[in-house]
Amino acid sequence: MTSLKKLLLGEQGLVVIFAVAFAIVALTVPNFLTERNMLGLLQSVVTIGIVACTMMFCLASRDFDLSVGSTVAFSGMVAVMASNASGSILIGLIAALICGGGVGLVNGVVIARFRINALITTLATMQIVRGLALIASDGRAVGINDPGFYQLALSKFLGIPTPIWVMIAFFIVFGFILNRTVFGKNTLAIGGNPEASRLAGVNVSNMRVWIFALQGLVCAVAGVLLASRITSGQPNAATGLELSVISACVLGGVSLAGGRAAMTGVIVGVLIMGIAENVMNLLNIQAFYQYVVRGLILLLAVLLDNLRSAAAGRRT
Amino acid sequence: MQDFLDFKAISKGYPGVQALADVSFSVKKGAVHGLMGENGAGKSTLIRVLSGDQSADTGEIRIDGHLQHYRSVRDAFEAGVIVIHQELQLVPELTVAENLWLGRFPGKAGVIDRTRLVGVVKEKLADIGIDIDPTVKVAALSIGERQMVEIAKAVMADARVIALDEPTSSLSSRESEILFTLIDRLRAQGKVILYVSHRLDEIFRLCDSLTVLRDGKLAAHHPEIAKVTRDQIIAEMVGREISNIWGFRPRERGAIRLEVKDLSGRKLRTPISFNVRQGEILGFFGLIGAGRSEMARLVYGADSRAQGTVTVDGATVTPDSPPQSIRSGIVLCPEDRKFDGIVQGRNIEENMAISSRRHFSPFGLLQPKKEAELAERFIAKLRVRTPSRKQDIINLSGGNQQKVILGRWLSEQGVKVLIIDEPTRGIDVGAKSEIYEILYELAGQGMAIIVISSELPEVMGITDRIMVMCEGRVAADIERADFDERRILAAALPDVSNASELPNQQVQSR
Structure with missing residues (x-):
């Protein structure tokens, strides 16, 4: 009993639970462990997975970003419209990155320099940016003119679609940034104790601006891939994404109180979200139930996290 | 009159420090009793025990002859004991009357009886002579008025014992006078008032009797305050043997390293100027709230400054932020280790490498090997007691945490000025001497060191020179050769210098 407890509540507890759950699902759900289904599953979590990379930094530094869903839709929109207008996919991509990064920069400056609460600030930009997407497209989907744009999502490398490769690359890059760079360490330090970090010489407000700007840029990448996959810029795309992404991070053991984050945890969190949805689809469970199940998983994960913190005696 | 409030052999220890040891005294009904002592003498702990916030390890409290068994603030409240803290406990957005009724609003079925709500309060306020409109929101009141409301709240709850913890610290002298009149009236109504203050003139103005605490022990108990003198009280507060844990070593003092000119900010309004020489350890002494930490934070650029300049080795640096400050060679070990x-x-x-890693992390890439080396080096050098460098800092003792923070700065390059605020607060004696040794060594290498401390023996024990601060100003600047406990303490206590004209006879007679 004690060793089981240790295993579940230890550092790798989530990974263990994930592995067990995966094995059970693979054995009991028909058609789950097929190449086609696996790729479909991964495809379905690309947006969440990519955005979760930077959301992890945001949460780890005790911040919050609700504007990611809107930013994804807006930058996807911008990418499509700019490439349609200019006839160049590259210009579309650059325009999307500029817009996404711009939104993030505004978030960061307002939050860090003007000291406005992150929740309120991003709640505001979430609506503003969604509004901009709707205004730009007049509320309608904008189709992609250049078939080359589809290739971003459709092309494959070694049999695996490009967006999945992009997601994997992001996991690796941001995992590296978190664990092996001063930027990552400072992010965790700010989350652990912002005032102590500031007095220790960390430029806290610059760091926060950078984290939000990065979040915006990453949203733009996710937005472009999403637009390519749904073959159009949709002003209503990615609604509710912010909640899924934050759920995935929290599932992965990122502390909302800041100071604690791990890339592996976030990856597992993202996959759990994906698997839950995938399995319910395979079992033909009505979509309405999926909300309930997702919520329950999140609650369970948070409870588990709480137990783990108590076990580690970190609550002081 | 018989004793009403009795403390009997109260002891209370925290890890590493005996905050109260065998303290016994009693207070008569209808008396205002003063409680004095230096910072850390045990006043706050005693008040905490009285208020039920903390329970004593041993000893008992009796009220009106009845032994008290309370375990929480709630229990103490029920027993009629109310403590009014420096941070007031009122809800700003509620009216005065609502605050006084909070928790037990009059009315039926959850509907508040507004007539009674205001009426009863009006009566009570008039009764104790407080002239405040009960329908006004607390947010609209001055600090002094809020304090009145807080006291009215205690009266309203039928408190028999009211403890006031430095009530005048943020009051103007006119507000203080109104407060004193109120206290006189409460005394006439037979309440017991426990009055904690650093201000001798207030003690003489208000109190009937007085207890002086020192190092957690009862230093003196005076049942009649008219029989004591000011000097006697100061001597009782100070009078301890100086043991030789300081190990002070005289050093050569070189050229001026740090020069601070006319520095002021939002929390330190009076401009401050001073300098520290190479190899000098300068002490800043004062009561809590005297402005020492505010000074340190201004020099370090942690708070924004209104005016003034900071010069290091002749070059004006005047840092606007900690990173700038660190680059100019000024570092700070903050007062509140846990939060700052x-x-x-x-x-x-x-925790050690957080600042200095920028010197050896090309393009922001961490060098785990170098960080490990650095950590091992300073763990050994500073003798940090820990099973491993991977230990979460929260699990270390206070002394070891302080050493890690010192290590953070020793691993920086070109540190010229070290400001260390309360270097040994909450740290046991053994680790204390080790930290002093480190400071001597650094000073010996030419560093200019500023030590801020509320412990007089510590400042006197380890510094070359002491600047005494009082109410945001420098009250004295004393060389080691002239160190004198009474002189330093007298400079640190507000109003004492001109209070000597206040005759003791002015003490209230009933």
């Missing part, structure tokens, strides 16, 4: 010093949830290595 350590980064919780991170290990020793990360």
Whole structure:
């Protein structure tokens, strides 16, 4: 009993639970462990997975970003419209990155320099940016003119679609940034104790601006891939994404109180979200139930996290 | 009159420090009793025990002859004991009357009886002579008025014992006078008032009797205050043997390293100027709230400054932020280690390397080997007691945490000025001497060191020179050769210098 407890509540507890759950699902759900289904599953979590990379930094530094869903839709929109207008996919991509990064920069400056609460600030930009997407497209989907744009999502490398490769690359890059760079360490330090970090010489407000700007840029990448996959810029795309992404991070053991984050945890969190949805689809469970199940998983994960913190005696 | 409030052999220890040891005294009904002592003498702990916030390890409290068994603030409240803290406990957005009724609003079925709500309060306020409109929101009141409301709240709850913890610290002298009149009236109504203050003139103006605490022990109990003198009280507060844990070593003092000119900010309004020489340890002494930490934070650029300049080795640096300050060679070990010093949830290595890693992390890429070396080097050098450098800093003792923070700065390059605020607060004696040794060594290498401390023996024991601060101003600047406990303490206590004209006979007679 004690060793089981240790295993579940230890550092790798989530990974263990994930592995067990995966094995059970693979054995009991028909058609789950097929190449086609696996790729479909991964495809379905690309947006969440990519955005979760930077959301992890945001949460780890005790911040919050609700504007990611809107930013994804807006930058996807911008990418499509700019490439349609200019006839160049590259210009579309650059325009999307500029817009996404711009939104993030505004978030960061307002939050860090003007000291406005992150929740309120991003709640505001979430609506503003969604509004901009709707205004730009007049509320309608904008189709992609250049078939080359589809290739971003459709092309494959070694049999695996490009967006999945992009997601994997992001996991690796941001995992590296978190664990092996001063930027990552400072992010965790700010989350652990912002005032102590500031007095220790960390430029806290610059760091926060950078984290939000990065979040915006990453949203733009996710937005472009999403637009390519749904073959159009949709002003209503990615609604509710912010909640899924934050759920995935929290599932992965990122502390909302800041100071604690791990890339592996976030990856597992993202996959759990994906698997839950995938399995319910395979079992033909009505979509309405999926909300309930997702919520329950999140609650369970948070409870588990709480137990783990108590076990580690970190609550002081 | 018989004794009403009795403390009997109260002891209370915290890890590493005996806050109260065998303290006994009693207070008569209808008396205002003063409680004095230096910072850390045990006044706050005693008040905490009285208020039920903390329970004593041993000893008993009796009220009106009845032994009290309370375990919480709630229990103490029920027993009629109310403590009024420096931070007031009122809800600003509610009216005065609502605050006084909070928790037990009059009315039926959850509907508040507004007539009674205001009526009863009006009566009570008139009764104790407080002239405040009960329908006004607390947010609209001055600090002094809020204090009145707080006291009215205690009266309203039928408190028999009211403890006031430095009530005048943020009051103007006119507001204080109104407060004193109110206290006189409460005394006439037979309440017991426990009055904690650093201000001798207030003690003489208000109190009937007085207890002086020192190092957690009862230093003196005076049942009649008219029979004591000011000097006697100061001597009782100070009078301790100086043991030789300081190990002070005289050093050569060189050229001026740090020069601070006319520095002021939002929390330190009076401009301050001073300098520290190479190899000098300058002490800043004062009561809590005298402005010492505010001064340190201004020099370090942690708070924004209104005016003034900071010069290091002749070059004007005047830092606007900690990173700038660190680059100019000024570092700070903050007063509140837990909230401003350590980064919780991170290990020793990360806490040490947080600033200095920028020197050896090309393009922001971490060099785990170099960080490990650095951590091991300073763990050994500073003798940090820990099973490993990967230990979460929160698990270390206070002394070891302080050493890690010192290590953070010793691993920096070109540190010229070290400001260390309350270097040994909450640290046991053994670790204390080790920290002093480190400071001597650094000073010996030519560093200019500023030590801020509320412990007089510590400042006197380890510094070359002491600047005494009082109410945001420098009250005295004393060389080691002229160190004198009474002189330093007298400079640190507000109003004492001109209070000597106040005759003791002015003490209230009933």
